[in-house]
Amino acid sequence: MATATASMNNNKSVLWDWLTTVDHKKLAVLYLIAGTLFFVKAGVMALFMRIQLMSAENDFLTGQTFNEFITMHGTIMLFLAATPLIFAFMNFVIPLQIGARDVAFPFVNALGFWIFFFGGLLVSVSWFFGGAPDAGWTAYVPLSSGEYADLGLDFYVLGLQISGIGTLVSAINFIVTIINMRAPGMTMMRMPLFCWTGLVTSILIVFAFTPLAAGLALLMLDRIFGGQFFVPDSGGNAVLWQHIFWIFGHPEVYILVLPAFGIISEVIPAFSKKRLFGYTAMVFATLIIAFLSFMVWVHHMFTVGIGPITNSVFAIATMAIGIPTGIKIFNWLFTMWGGKLTFNTAMLCASSFVPTFVLGGVTGVMLAMVPIDYLYHDTYFVVAHFHYIVVGGIVLGLLAGTYYWYPKMFGHKLNEKLGILMFWLFYIGFHLTFFIQHILGLIGMPRRVFTYLDGQGMETMNLVSTIGAFLMGAGVVVLVINIVYSAFTSERVAVRDPWDARTLEWSTTTPVPEYNFAQTPQVRSLDPWFYEKIHGDGLMKSAEPMDEIHMPNGSILPFMIGLGLFIWGFGMIMLNMENPIMPPAIVIGVGFVVTFGSMLVRSIKEDHGYHIPLDKVKKIEKEVS
Amino acid sequence: MKGRIGLWRFLPLSAMFFLLAGCGEDKLTALDPYGPQAEWILDNMILSLYVMALVIIVVFTLFFIAVIKFRKKEGDEEIPKQVEGSKTLELTWTIIPVFLLAILAVPTIAGTYNMAEEAPEAAGSSGEEGESAEGEDGEENGEEVEEEDAAIVIDVTGHQFWWQFDYPEGFSAGNEVYIPTGEKVWFNLTASDVIHSFWVPALGGKIDTIPGVENSMWLEANEPGVYKGKCAELCGPSHALMDFKVVAMEPDEYEVWAKEMSGEQESSAEESEGGGATEESQEEDTQDSTMSDGRQAFEDQGCIGCHAVEGQGTGQGPSLSNFADREKIANVIDVSDENLEAWIRDPESFKQGNNMPAFPDMNDEDMDAIIDYLNSLSVEDELE
Known part of the structure; x- marks a missing residue:
């Protein structure tokens, strides 16, 4: 019977295969593609905004359109680009790094992706229904309330609510995977730092996305069902939203940047040929940062007027984050110290991350000084600061991860010459764009302005910033060219370990078979693959005899549940439309039936997966090695 | 306050700021303050920049030495020493930042309270609060309160x-x-x-x-x-x-x-x-x-x-x-x-x-x- 199922799978079309896949490696590719598309989209919006700000009193975009662009740029970059790109690497790498055949719940993994994807799609289609959300990615009430914002905000509220469910579901899956699915010998303190940061990030998601979901639900009640949670005239509170949002929003920064730290902590040791300096300190620094990230949200609200006591307490807590972050910086530096450094694109991105992130970090500490934050707050200084964290931190980390894991994911390396060109274009462009924005903020340019008047001394600096942005854009174009070019010209990687790296994922054959490890490996040390290369025979010891392998079946249900939620969400938005083409109740009903019908099918229909028989496993293993 | 600005004029970072002050429009840019609050902000921003410059110099020096000195040489396949870590170093870069942050925390809290000072309703009513929060400004404030009723x-x-x-x-x-x-x-x-x-x-x-x-x-x-x-x-x-x-x-x-x-x-x-x-x-x-x-x-x-x-x-x-x-x-x-x-x-x-x-x-x-x-x-x- 098992063979029958297996061969049945082979007959399906490629499209069907990708829609129904529950394989963590394929889902990683889906996340990577979706994230990249959203990234390019939001990047183009950023270029449009920079064109608008290129000269004083420019009229390339109106204030309204500009506000829609800033909102979508921020929302997409954080929720729909950075998050899935991080998830792409977590999905692909974590099971391999801990020696697992897949995540704990492969079905839930696919569910997480499709719910995220359809949520993102819902936010994106707002352009076709009267305009995108326009209240900033923070969607402060009352500007985002029914009185001041159109339909776009409904798309924001419901789209993010849905995609947030996907993110939450995936995070829970990662937590269970990392805690339960580690190979024998892979103790917590032997886990690669990327797994640690993945674990901590997933825990942060569980605690941070839930308040966001609550806040979005309240805003939805206000907007669609006439609630008054945030309406001051009716006894509501406008500041409440800011608290809820930043209780989510601050940890969100760490949700994204911790896995980037993880990537850096993998790439730097690999290309320094040295183990990570101060591994234990790195793990605890990660945990402390995660804990503190929930203690500092008011530093986004210093100018709200909460009072000097609260502001002082949160200022000190914010400064305290600088200490564990500093520990990380110095540990990376000392990992390189005394090593044998190879500067390919991955290492260029990873090593340049360190000084860049320091620049973002020091402005972070400066922003923590409350009275001076009264100057910095909501100016281009802040814009510069968080782009140093987000672009100089997260994006450089993601680029390093892309070049580093690309051969394992796609079976060939990316072209190094194009890679180095991309790096320098992007890196120089990045500093040109954002460094000067610190000064723009200090000379009086508030953030989120669609224009500035002539004669305020802001023209030249804005022009420089725009030029930088186009250099960054050119860098991304080179990356895309590189991906296409390398797909056709790059040599197939036939070895397991093209970088001579250290962790378990490099012990698998390339391309990775769908079951990852024919035999679960026995882990004997931190950096187990490096340990076996030095102390063993260069291959992982097995923790079990070779046997048939139990695999999960693919399923279209995750896709259907996501689609159902999309229809439901759209129906909810139709409640606020003036002339919906059909009664919203019908659309909501259809969405409900599709979502819960799929769940019902999943609950009733038994699905035990299938087994890959022993002789087939042996055959595959022989082919690849 | 005046004296402090005067001293810092001789230091390079402040000089940079006086150059930068020329960039923005007069009476708009925060780099050319016209009031005690803005002056306080600029002063303390420069103080924080000195502390941060210290951090940046240390990190960048270590970084560039590492990047230049420890490049892999052609044909050198020897595996470098696998260092686990160093307790002394870890303690160093945990404790020194605590002191650096303490330097910044003191003016932060003083300034926060000073700027949160409320309007005096009648003579001398809240002058005391100002004094305890921040010496110099407090005194100024005290005088004012005596001079004017509200x-x-x-x-x-x-x-x-x-x-x-x-x-x-x-x-x-x-x-x-x-x-x-x-x-x-x-x-x-x-x-x-x-x-x-x-x-x-x-x-x-x-x-x-x-x-x-x-x-x-x-x-x-x-x-x-x-x-x-x-x-x-x-x-x-x-x-x-x-x-x-x-x-x-x-x-x-x-x-x-x-x-x-x-x-x-x-x-x-x-x-x-x-x-x-x-x-x-x-x-x-x-x-x-x-x-x-x-x-x-x-x-x-x-x-x-x-x-x-x-x-x-x-x-x-x-x-x-x-x-x-x-x-x-x-x-x-x-x-x-x-x-x-x-x-x-x-x-x-x-x-x-x-x-x-x-x-x-x-x-x-x-x-x-x-x-x-x-x-x-x-x-x-x-x-x-």
């Missing part, structure tokens, strides 16, 4: 996309707030619609104006001048155009200005009590015939329904009582009769999303009369 407290209301300033004397001003130099002026801030943020970079920090919440802050200008202010919180399509001005005057001049403004207010209060009958007498007061025509047109076209003039009218739109003293129309357009007419006919084209209705079909007669009338509304002229 500080000036101006109510600020943020609207899409203009600022309303209500003075304790009862009159109101739109988009331009007048303050005396050399003393702390307090602002009580709120908003009528969405959240805005009140910011005068050359004089001090910013604070949000939030509907349903009343915030408070103080500013002080050292010398007379027109300081630019901006809305710093996204508030809608014309957020970028929600500027305002702080006009600082010598205290005696300010007093005359305030009397002039409130004088109008008193007369208008009489009028409203007297009803229609006194309105005629008021028209008699105005010598120029075009002015009264203009006033008539201003009322006929319904302008008075939103804009207060000569102390009369509601506060739905900015008060135009001192319209002719302004440097910009609606804070974005240069002053000229043509621009004023264009604005009245189609405000949306200048400030997207603003709440003023358009008057595209107003007859030329009324338009000219209104423009002339508005151009005659000056308080500063009367001061001279």
Whole structure:
């Protein structure tokens, strides 16, 4: 019977295969593609905004359109680009790094992706229904309330609510995977730092996305069902939203940047040929940062007027984050110290991350000084600061991860010459764009302005910033060219370990078979693959005899549940439309039936997966090695 | 405070800042402060920059040495020593930052309390608080409190996309707030619609104006001048155009200005009590015939329904009582009769999303009369 199922799978079309896949490696590719598309989209919006700000009193975009662009740029970059790109690497790498055949719940993994994807799609289609959300990615009430914002905000509220469910579901899956699915010998303190940061990030998601979901639900009640949670005239509170949002929003920064730290902590040791300096300190620094990230949200609200006591307490807590972050910086530096450094694109991105992130970090500490934050707050200084964290931190980390894991994911390396060109274009462009924005903020340019008047001394600096942005854009174009070019010209990687790296994922054959490890490996040390290369025979010891392998079946249900939620969400938005083409109740009903019908099918229909028989496993293993 | 600035002038980072101060527009940029609050902010920003420069220099030096010195050499396949870590080093880079942050934490907390100081209601009532929070400023404040009975407290209301300033004397001003130099002026801030943020970079920090919440802050200008202010919180399509001005005057001049403004207010209060009958007498007061025509047109076209003039009218739109003293129309357009007419006919084209209705079909007669009338509304002229 098992063979029958297996061969049945082979007959399906490629499209069907990708829609129904529950394989963590394929889902990683889906996340990577979706994230990249959203990234390019939001990047183009950023270029449009920079064109608008290129000269004083420019009229390339109106204030309204500009506000829609800033909102979508921020929302997409954080929720729909950075998050899935991080998830792409977590999905692909974590099971391999801990020696697992897949995540704990492969079905839930696919569910997480499709719910995220359809949520993102819902936010994106707002352009076709009267305009995108326009209240900033923070969607402060009352500007985002029914009185001041159109339909776009409904798309924001419901789209993010849905995609947030996907993110939450995936995070829970990662937590269970990392805690339960580690190979024998892979103790917590032997886990690669990327797994640690993945674990901590997933825990942060569980605690941070839930308040966001609550806040979005309240805003939805206000907007669609006439609630008054945030309406001051009716006894509501406008500041409440800011608290809820930043209780989510601050940890969100760490949700994204911790896995980037993880990537850096993998790439730097690999290309320094040295183990990570101060591994234990790195793990605890990660945990402390995660804990503190929930203690500092008011530093986004210093100018709200909460009072000097609260502001002082949160200022000190914010400064305290600088200490564990500093520990990380110095540990990376000392990992390189005394090593044998190879500067390919991955290492260029990873090593340049360190000084860049320091620049973002020091402005972070400066922003923590409350009275001076009264100057910095909501100016281009802040814009510069968080782009140093987000672009100089997260994006450089993601680029390093892309070049580093690309051969394992796609079976060939990316072209190094194009890679180095991309790096320098992007890196120089990045500093040109954002460094000067610190000064723009200090000379009086508030953030989120669609224009500035002539004669305020802001023209030249804005022009420089725009030029930088186009250099960054050119860098991304080179990356895309590189991906296409390398797909056709790059040599197939036939070895397991093209970088001579250290962790378990490099012990698998390339391309990775769908079951990852024919035999679960026995882990004997931190950096187990490096340990076996030095102390063993260069291959992982097995923790079990070779046997048939139990695999999960693919399923279209995750896709259907996501689609159902999309229809439901759209129906909810139709409640606020003036002339919906059909009664919203019908659309909501259809969405409900599709979502819960799929769940019902999943609950009733038994699905035990299938087994890959022993002789087939042996055959595959022989082919690849 | 003065002494400290003087000392730092000799140090390179401050020198850089004095160069940078030239980049922005005078009386807008925060790098060229005109008040004690802004000076404090700049001073302490430079202090934090020195601390941060230390961190940056250490990290960058280590980084560049590592990158240059430890490159892999061709053909060198030897595996470097696998170092686990170092307790001494870990402790070093944990403890030193604690001290660095402590250096920054002290002025942070002192400054936070100093800037949160509330308006003294009567002599000496809250001078003590100021002193305990921050020595220098506290003393200054103490003196002031002795000199004056109560500080000036101006109510600020943020609207899409203009600022309303209500003075304790009862009159109101739109988009331009007048303050005396050399003393702390307090602002009580709120908003009528969405959240805005009140910011005068050359004089001090910013604070949000939030509907349903009343915030408070103080500013002080050292010398007379027109300081630019901006809305710093996204508030809608014309957020970028929600500027305002702080006009600082010598205290005696300010007093005359305030009397002039409130004088109008008193007369208008009489009028409203007297009803229609006194309105005629008021028209008699105005010598120029075009002015009264203009006033008539201003009322006929319904302008008075939103804009207060000569102390009369509601506060739905900015008060135009001192319209002719302004440097910009609606804070974005240069002053000229043509621009004023264009604005009245189609405000949306200048400030997207603003709440003023358009008057595209107003007859030329009324338009000219209104423009002339508005151009005659000056308080500063009367001061001279």
